[in-house]
Amino acid sequence: MAPSGDAQTYLTGAYEPPLAAALAQLVQPGSVCADLGAYIGYFTVLLGHLTGSEGRVHAFEPIAENAASIRRNVKLNRMKNRVVVHQAALASSVGRRPIFSARTGGSSEWTLSSEFAEREDVESDVKHAQRSIKTTTLEAALGADKVDLMKIDIEGAESEVLPAMFDLLVDQRPLLVLEFHREVGWPGVEALIQANYSFTGLDNTPCPTPTGPAAVPYQLIAWPQ
Secondary structure, rough: OOOOOOHHHOOOOOOOOHHHHHHHOOOOOOOEEEEOOOOOHHHHHHHHHHOOOOOEEEEOOOOOOHHHHHHHHHHOOOOOOOOEEEEOOOOOOOOEEEEEEOOOOOOOOOEOHHHHHHOOOOOOOOOEEEEEEEEOOOHHHHOOOOEEEEEEEOOOOHHHHHHHHHHHHHHHEEEEEEEOHHHHHHHHHHOOOOOEEEEOOOOOOOEOOOOEEEOOEEEEEEEEO
């Protein structure tokens, strides 16, 4: 029987095709990639195929059941030796933090940013589900690996994570494929501007250096200059 719903979307390769196409153009065999906000590993596995047997992928996913799905998908695709699954959220420090459901009533979207979690609330007394999760920094997790490309979809936490990795951005100059979350995520884009990155859409259409959140595309590529 054919899979239905989300499973069919994943298995047929119909999940976020513009993002998948952009990664296919940008990732080189042998690259080291980081998947920030890996969910169940769809893009982790894609990155594993693109980097090939000589590459490496670091996948970051704080929710235990999602991280377990990534490990299963990695094993099914025979990538266990070149994909590292970190059951942790990227943050500005190593430790533990609360994480919030990003939609009212709980969902598969979780965020370190309580501001982002509450962005669509109508009533001030809405209670978001919380979990305590492990956090890490990219430098602590990568060890000796130098990252070439990062795919980032962390539900507004780019506002904390990108400024925290400013020195890495300046030193290693990775490409970034970023999902941007409006005013909440703006400090992350400011950090990229300060680190001398330029911006395009996923289709490589140039974007002028943004002066505020309204000028930033929902999905973009940040290019080191």
